[in-house]
Amino acid sequence: MQSNNLELYLTLILSELSLGKQKLMKEYFDMDNLRIVEGYTGDIVKILTGQEFQAVKQTILSGAVNKHLEELSKLGMGIITIDSEEYPEILKNIHEPPLVLYYRGDITLLKTDCIAIVGTRFCTRYGTTQAERFAKDLCNAGFTIVSGLAEGIDTYAHKGALSVKGKTIAVMAGGLKTIYPAINANLAREISEQGLLISENVPKFLPKKYAFAKRNRIISGISQGVFVPEMGIKSGAMITLNYANEENRNIFVLPGNVTSSSSAGTNNIIRNLQGACVLEPNDIIKNYNEHSLINDKKTIKNHIQLDIYEKMIYDLLQVEELHFDELLQKTQLEPKKLTSMLTTMEIRGLIKKLAGNFFTV
Amino acid sequence: MLAKVKALGLLGIEGYPLTVEADLSNGLPKFDIVGLPDTAVKESKERVRSAIRNSGLKFPNGRTTVNLAPADTKKEGASYDLPIAMALLIGQGLIENMEYKDYAFLGELSLDGSIHHINGILPLLICARNLGYKYVIIPTDNIYEASFIDGITTYGADNLSQVVNHFNTEEKLIERSKNNFNDLKRNKKFCNDFCYVRGQASAKRAMEISASGGHNMMMIGPPGAGKTMLAKCMPSILPDLTFEEALEVTKIHSVAGVLDAKDGIIYERPFRSPHHTATSVALTGGGPRSKPGEISLAHNGVLFLDELPEYPRNVLETLRQPLEDGVITVARINSTVEYPAEFMLITSMNPCPCGNYGSRTKECKCTQSQIHKYLDKLSGPLLDRIDLHIEVDSISYKELTDKDTLEEPSSKIRERVNSARAIQQKRFDGTKTKCNAKMSTEQVNMFCKLDKESSDLLCNAFNNLNLSARAHNRILKVARTIADLEGKENIELSHLAEAIGYRTLDKKYWL
Numbered sequence: 098m099q100s101n102n103l104e105l106y107l108t109l110i111l112s113e114l115s116l117g118k119q120k121l122m123k124e125y126f127d128m129d130n131l132r133i134v135e136g137y138t139g140d141i142v143k144i145l146t147g148q149e150f151q152a153v154k155q156t157i158l159s160g161a162v163n164k165h166l167e168e169l170s171k172l173g174m175g176i177i178t179i180d181s182e183e184y185p186e187i188l189k190n191i192h193e194p195p196l197v198l199y200y201r202g203d204i205t206l207l208k209t210d211c212i213a214i215v216g217t218r219f220c221t222r223y224g225t226t227q228a229e230r231f232a233k234d235l236c237n238a239g240f241t242i243v244s245g246l247a248e249g250i251d252t253y254a255h256k257g258a259l260s261v262k263g264k265t266i267a268v269m270a271g272g273l274k275t276i277y278p279a280i281n282a283n284l285a286r287e288i289s290e291q292g293l294l295i296s297e298n299v300p301k302f303l304p305k306k307y308a309f310a311k312r313n314r315i316i317s318g319i320s321q322g323v324f325v326p327e328m329g330i331k332s333g334a335m336i337t338l339n340y341a342n343e344e345n346r347n348i349f350v351l352p353g354n355v356t357s358s359s360s361a362g363t364n365n366i367i368r369n370l371q372g373a374c375v376l377e378p379n380d381i382i383k384n385y386n387e388h389s390l391i392n393d394k395k396t397i398k399n400h401i402q403l404d405i406y407e408k409m410i411y412d413l414l415q416v417e418e419l420h421f422d423e424l425l426q427k428t429q430l431e432p433k434k435l436t437s438m439l440t441t442m443e444i445r446g447l448i449k450k451l452a453g454n455f456f457t458v
Numbered sequence: 459m460l461a462k463v464k465a466l467g468l469l470g471i472e473g474y475p476l477t478v479e480a481d482l483s484n485g486l487p488k489f490d491i492v493g494l495p496d497t498a499v500k501e502s503k504e505r506v507r508s509a510i511r512n513s514g515l516k517f518p519n520g521r522t523t524v525n526l527a528p529a530d531t532k533k534e535g536a537s538y539d540l541p542i543a544m545a546l547l548i549g550q551g552l553i554e555n556m557e558y559k560d561y562a563f564l565g566e567l568s569l570d571g572s573i574h575h576i577n578g579i580l581p582l583l584i585c586a587r588n589l590g591y592k593y594v595i596i597p598t599d600n601i602y603e604a605s606f607i608d609g610i611t612t613y614g615a616d617n618l619s620q621v622v623n624h625f626n627t628e629e630k631l632i633e634r635s636k637n638n639f640n641d642l643k644r645n646k647k648f649c650n651d652f653c654y655v656r657g658q659a660s661a662k663r664a665m666e667i668s669a670s671g672g673h674n675m676m677m678i679g680p681p682g683a684g685k686t687m688l689a690k691c692m693p694s695i696l697p698d699l700t701f702e703e704a705l706e707v708t709k710i711h712s713v714a715g716v717l718d719a720k721d722g723i724i725y726e727r728p729f730r731s732p733h734h735t736a737t738s739v740a741l742t743g744g745g746p747r748s749k750p751g752e753i754s755l756a757h758n759g760v761l762f763l764d765e766l767p768e769y770p771r772n773v774l775e776t777l778r779q780p781l782e783d784g785v786i787t788v789a790r791i792n793s794t795v796e797y798p799a800e801f802m803l804i805t806s807m808n809p810c811p812c813g814n815y816g817s818r819t820k821e822c823k824c825t826q827s828q829i830h831k832y833l834d835k836l837s838g839p840l841l842d843r844i845d846l847h848i849e850v851d852s853i854s855y856k857e858l859t860d861k862d863t864l865e866e867p868s869s870k871i872r873e874r875v876n877s878a879r880a881i882q883q884k885r886f887d888g889t890k891t892k893c894n895a896k897m898s899t900e901q902v903n904m905f906c907k908l909d910k911e912s913s914d915l916l917c918n919a920f921n922n923l924n925l926s927a928r929a930h931n932r933i934l935k936v937a938r939t940i941a942d943l944e945g946k947e948n949i950e951l952s953h954l955a956e957a958i959g960y961r962t963l964d965k966k967y968w969l
Contacts, residue, residue, distance in 0.1 A: 219824075248827060249826065420818055422857075425659050425660075433952075433956055436660060436956045437955035438952075443923065454850075454851060
C-alpha cells in the first residue's frame with residue numbers, strides 16, 4: 098500500500114500541483130482509481146482545473162514516476178512519504194505537512210529531539226559565535242540541530258554541531274541537487290555524511306523566493322523549539338518564528354545589543370513575548386530534560402601549567418574577548434612578547450584568535 | 459673628410475660603446491643620419507645645425523652623412539646631439555687638438571647651442587669607465603649624478619662653445635669634484651614618522667620585522683584604520699642603502715627618466731605606490747622602448763599596493779614570477795631587456811567589501827559570499843608569497859588623543875633595523891642573497907636551525923592551526939629575522955612563536 102501512496106504523491110508532485118490541491122487529491126483518490134479516471138468528468142472537476150488534470154494525466158501516461166525513482170536511486174537519495182514510519186508525528190500535525198521528503202543521510206534523525214537554530218544571514222560575530230556555542234552545547238545535551246543551510250547564523254549552527262560530532266539536519270528550500278547558497282556545497286556534503294539533508298522539492302528544483310518561506314514550516318515543524326541568536330526586524334527567521342508560534346513550538350531568542358540592527362528583531366521578541374529570552378544553552382535544555390543540563394563553567398584544565406603572564410591573559414580573556422591592543426595595555430607586555438605568547442597559547446588550544454586580531458578563550 | 463667621435467648608447471640599464479662617424483664631401487647640400495635612428499635622433503640634424511650656427515661656428519656645406527655604429531641597434535633619445543655636432547666640427551677641421559680621440563661626448567643640444575640634461579648618465583658612465591675611456595664630456599645638469607663614479611674624468615659643459623674652447627683654447631672645462639657616497643648627508647626629513655602613529659603596536663612591530671628582513675607584508679583592516687599611513691611611514695625605517703645597491707637603484711631610475719637631477723644619486727630606498735588602475739605593463743615594464751616598470755623602480759625598496767583586491771587579477775599575477783626571481787625580463791619588438799626587481803611588497807586591503815568585518819567599532823553588513831568573492835580576487839599563490847599578515851583596526855578616540863603615551867620615533871626603529879641588516883650582510887657575505895627573505899632553501903636549512911622544543915612547536919602549529927605546507931620556510935625566515943633583531947645567534951621558541959603569529963591568512967578562522 099505504501100508504494101502505492103508514494104506513486105500517488107509523486108504523481109501529484111511531478112504534475113506540479115499546489116500543496117492544497119495535493120492534500121485534496123490525496124483525500125479523494127488513491128493511485129488505482131486515479132489511473133482509471135477516463136476524462137475530465139466527475140469528482141475530479143471539483144478539485145482540478147482542466148490544465149491541472151491534463152498535467153496529471155500526462156504524468157501517469159509518461160511513466161514519469163518510475164523514471165524519477167530510478168533517477169533518485171542513481172543520485173543516492175532517499176524518499177519518504179507522510180505515511181512512512183520514518184516520518185515524524187510532530188511534523189504530520191502541522192498545517193500543510195509535505196507529502197514526501199527527499200533525503201540524503203541518516204533519516205532516523207527526524208525522530209530525535211530537534212531544536213532549530215535559525216537567524217539572520219547578515220550576522221555579526223556575536224551572532225555567529227553564539228550560534229556555534231549553543232549548537233555545540235545543545236548537541237552535547239543530546240539534541241539534533243535543525244537549520245536551513247543559509248548563510249550566516251544557519252551556517253554557524255551547522256558548523257557548531259558538526260564540530261562536536263553532533264547531529265544536525267539541514268532543511269533545504271531547493272532540491273537536494275541544487276545547493277543554495279553554492280558556497281555551502283562543502284558544508285552540505287559534510288552534513289549528508291554526518292547528519293541529514295532534507296527537502297520537500299524534487300532534486301533539481303531551483304529555489305524560488307516563496308520556497309524559502311515555505312521551507313521554514315518544516316524547520317519549525319520537526320523541531321521542539323526554535324532558537325534565534327540574532328535577527329533583524331525584517332528577517333526570514335521571523336517567518337519560522339510565526340510558524341513556531343502557530344504550531345505551539347517553544348520560541349527562544351538571545352538578547353543583543355540594543356543599538357545593533359542585527360539584534361533588533363530578537364530584542365523585539367523579548368519585549369513582546371514572555372519567557373522567550375535565553376542567556377545560556379541550559380535555559381533551552383531545562384525546558385525538555387532536566388537531567389542533561391550541562392556544566393557551562395569554563396575552568397582551566399588543571400594539568401596545564403600556566404606562567405604568571407599566561408594566567409593573566411587567560412583570566413582577562415575569560416571576562417570578554419579582547420583586541421590585541423587592549424591586551425597590550427592591560428598586560429603591559431611588549432608587543433613582540435605578547436604576540437609570541439598568544440601564538441603559543443593558541444597552539445596549545447587555550448585561546449582562540451578571531452578575525453580582526455581579537456582573542457577569546 | 460671623415461671624422462670619428464666616441465659616444466655611448468643605452469640598452470635597458472646597461473650602456474654600450476657607440477661611434478659617431480661623419481663623412482663630409484662635396485656635392486649638393488644634403489644631411490643624412492643612418493644607423494637605425496629613432497625620430498628624436500633623426501630630428502637631431504635640425505638641432506645640430508642651429509646649435510652650430512648659433513654658437514658662431516660653421517655648419518658644413520655639401521654632402522654630409524652621419525653614421526651611428528653599430529648600425530644594427532636602434533638608437534633612441536637626444537643624447538647623440540653633442541657627439542654628432544662634434545663629429546661635424548672635427549670633420550671640417552675646426553678642432554685641431556687631436557686629444558678629442560680620448561673623449562666621449564654625451565648631451566642634448568638646444569637651438570642656441572646650450573647642452574641639456576639627458577637620462578641614464580650613470581649606466582653610461584659606468585660603461586665608459588669599464589671600457590677604459592679617459593674623459594667624458596656631459597651636460598652640467600648631470601654632473602652631480604656623475605660625481606659618484608670613480609675612475610673616469612668627467613667634465614660638465616653648459617654649451618657647445620665651451621666644448622670647442624676646451625680643445626682649441628686654454629679655456630678648459632672644469633673637472634667635476636668627486637662625491638663620496640658615505641659622506642652624503644642622510645638628513646632627509648621624513649614627513650611620515652612612526653611617532654605620529656598612535657597605537658597599532660602589532661602593526662608597527664610587523665613593519666619593523668618586514669623592513670629588517672625584507673619580508674613581504676599585508677595589512678588587513680577597515681577603512682580609516684591607518685593602513686596607508688603606516689605604509690607611508692615605512693620609508694622612514696627602511697635600512698640604509700649600500701653604495702652598490704644605490705647605484706643599481708639610481709641606474710634604473712636614471713634610465714626611466716624619473717631621477718631628480720638635484721639628488722644625483724638615490725640614497726634612500728625607493729617607495730613606489732602605483733594606483734590600482736595601473737596596467738600590467740606599467741607594473742612590469744615595457745612599451746616600445748622597454749622602459750622599466752614600477753617593480754623595477756621599486757628595486758631594493760618597497761612596492762606598496764594599496765587596496766590590493768582592486769587591482770585587476772592579471773596585473774597581480776604578473777608579480778608572482780619577479781617576487782620569486784628578483785628580475786623581470788621585458789621582451790618587446792625592439793629589444794629584450796632584463797631589469798632587476800628585488801622589491802619588498804607591502805599591500806593593504808579591507809577584510810570585506812564594506813570593510814568592517816572583524817572591526818571593534820563598526821558593524822559588517824556583508825554576506826559570506828560577498829566576503830568570499832572579495833577575498834577570492836587574490837590568488838593563493840600570491841598570498842603564499844606574503845610572509846606577514848597583520849590585522850589593523852581603527853583606534854578609539856581616547857587612544858588617538860592620549861597625550862601621555864609617547865610613540866617611538868622612526869629613527870630609533872631604524873637603528874634596530876640597520877643593526878639587524880648588518881647581521882644579515884655579514885651572514886650572506888659573498889653570496890647573492892641580500893636579506894633573510896631572499897634566502898634559498900639551502901640557506902634556510904643552514905641558518906634557520908631549530909632546537910627540539912621549537913620544532914615541536916612548529917609541528918603542533920601545523921597540526922592545530924591548519925597552516926599550509928608552503929608556509930613552513932616563510933615562517934622560518936621570519937623567525938630568523940626576529941632573532942636577528944634581538945641579536946641572537948639561534949632561533950628561539952619565542953621568535954618562532956611570534957613568526958607563526960603573523961600567518962593570519964593561513965589559518966582558516968578568517969571565514
